[in-house]
Amino acid sequence: xxxxxxxxxxxxxxxxxxxxxxxxxxxxxxxxxxxxxxxxxxxxxxxxxxxxxxxxxxxxxxxxxxxxxxxxxxxxxxxxxxxxxxxxxxxxxxxxxxxxxxxxxxxxxxxxxxxxxxxxxxxxxxxxxxxxxxxxxxxxxxxxxxxxxxxxxxxxxxxxxxxxxxxxxxxxxxxxxxxxxxxxxxxxxxxxxxxxxxxxxxxxxxxxxxxxxxxxxxxxxxxxxxxxxxxxxxxxxxxxxxxxxxxxxxxxxxxxxxxxxxxxxxxxxxx
Numbered sequence: 001x002x003x004x005x006x007x008x009x010x011x012x013x014x015x016x017x018x019x020x021x022x023x024x025x026x027x028x029x030x031x032x033x034x035x036x037x038x039x040x041x042x043x044x045x046x047x048x049x050x051x052x053x054x055x056x057x058x059x060x061x062x063x064x065x066x067x068x069x070x071x072x073x074x075x076x077x078x079x080x081x082x083x084x085x086x087x088x089x090x091x092x093x094x095x096x097x098x099x100x101x102x103x104x105x106x107x108x109x110x111x112x113x114x115x116x117x118x119x120x121x122x123x124x125x126x127x128x129x130x131x132x133x134x135x136x137x138x139x140x141x142x143x144x145x146x147x148x149x150x151x152x153x154x155x156x157x158x159x160x161x162x163x164x165x166x167x168x169x170x171x172x173x174x175x176x177x178x179x180x181x182x183x184x185x186x187x188x189x190x191x192x193x194x195x196x197x198x199x200x201x202x203x204x205x206x207x208x209x210x211x212x213x214x215x216x217x218x219x220x221x222x223x224x225x226x227x228x229x230x231x232x233x234x235x236x237x238x239x240x241x242x243x244x245x246x247x248x249x250x251x252x253x254x255x256x257x258x259x260x261x262x263x264x265x266x267x268x269x270x271x
Contacts, residue, residue, distance in 0.1 A: 001107050009268070010043070010088055011108065012046070012100070012101075013038055013039070013105050014108070015123045015124060016124055016126050017122045017123070017124060019110075019120045020120075020121045020149070022143045022145070027132075027140075028130055028131060028132055028139045029130075029131070029137055029138050029139060030129060030137045030139060030152075031129055031131075031133055032129075033128075034087045034090075035088055035090050036085060036098070036102055036105075037087075037088060038089070039075075039082060039085055040082055040085050040086070040087055041073065043077065043078060044062075044073070044074055044075065045072065045074075045075060045099050045101050045102065046070050046072060046099075046101050046152070047061065047072065047100075047101065047163055048159070048162035049071065049098065049166045050100075050168045051099060051162075052071075052231060053098070054239075055097060055230075056233050057097070057243070058084075058096050058237065059073045059074055059075060059097075059234065059237060060073070060074040060234050060238045060241060061073055061201055061230070061234045061235075062074060062182060062200040062201065063179060063200060063201040064200065064201060065200065069170050069174065070170070071110045071170065071231075072200070074238070074241060075241075076241065077195075077197055077245060078245070079239055081245060081250045082162075082246055083245055083250065084244075097168075098253065099157075101159075101161055102158055102160070103155075106122045107122070107152050107155075107156055107158075107161075108122055108123075109122070109156045109160050111119060114146075119160070121149075121156060142161045154200070160244060169227060172219070172224065176207075177207060178203050178207050179201045179202070180201065180202065180203075180207075181200075181201060183196060183198050184197045184235070185197075186197070186239060190237065195242065202232075203228050205232065205233060223228060
């Protein structure tokens with residue numbers, strides 16, 4: 001007897017994916033949600049290079065390990081801990097930048113067939129934000145996408161474009177051998193044992209300084225140098241996240257690994 005085909009891996013946060021269709025979902029509506037309880041236990045989220053400048057003000061930006069590193073925003077230093085979102089899914093500090101990966105949920109662009117380059121607007125049917133509701137923003141009108149759906153599609157397209165730019169950025173870092181295994185050590189006052197965090201990658205400043213003039217000039221012209229320093233500056237915020245965990249009673253673990261990927265199915269652009 002032939003074994004069943006393995007179920008496709010889903011991107012982080014998504015429990016299911018269905019193509020949005022006027023035939024099947026013609027009466028569906030979108031209800032705005034002011035909270036994101038689905039990330040209360042998420043400590044690392046994929047981000048794009050378009051977000052580095054805003055993110056580096058509040059969250060550390062690191063890179064996952066593995067063959068295809070992904071930029072990640074650290075929202076906590078231990079698995080299951082998010083110091084920026086409370087138990088109800090509200091921002092602990094209003095005004096904190098929330099990564100686009102979260103803001104596009106429950107929608108995303110995805111390939112319906114792996115051998116096709118065409119991507120379709122899909123959604124997670126397990127989300128309570130989309131359904132056959134009496135109230136909310138209609139997704140279709142007379143079988144045609146509404147302005148709400150068009151705006152969702154536009155946002156998802158912008159995200160995919162940014163994800164492609166992000167992969168190109170990381171590919172260049174790998175090509176120039178600028179990524180190294182990261183480690184952060186924090187010795188809190190009164191503790192006889194330091195807290196070490198590993199399992200991520202970061203830019204090697206020494207190798208960055210040793211780049212030849214041609215490569216450095218190339219990276220300066222295409223904006224990579226600015227992105228690299230946004231990442232490096234953000235690393236000082238690891239201590240702030242540590243302090244938040246202590247203040248919130250989410251005790252940090254003394255020797256922790258940041259998972260090698262923050263998604264069930266690879267980088268954002270591959271979903």
